[in-house]
Amino acid sequence: MGKVLTDAEIIEKLLPAIKENANSFSKALGYKRAASIYNITKGDARITTGMAKKIVEVFPEVNYLFVTLGQLPIKIDQSKAIGQNHILKFTKNTAKFENIPQLLSDILKEIKGLREDLKKH
Structure with a gap:
């Protein structure tokens, strides 16, 4: 499914729902x-994946699908927020496993080299 709202519309609907303004919202997200945020509301910038994840990390009641696609509801209940948090952390942590095939290949090469050294002695 494509995006339902523009990023500007998402921010414009999100801020009142979480009782924040652009300034307090940006500070809560760690921006100086x-x-x-203003650039997004003007249409000059987009909500990045990193920003979307940060929003739901700081405001766990916010629906990630709303922030990324504009799909309602804006806010979700606590049980859904917990599930959403687990999914997002899982997605973030999967990057750690991307190097496993290369690591295994390197280990197998090292073992092969050690076997060859043992045969020589």
């Missing part, structure tokens, strides 16, 4: 200035 609100320019990142």
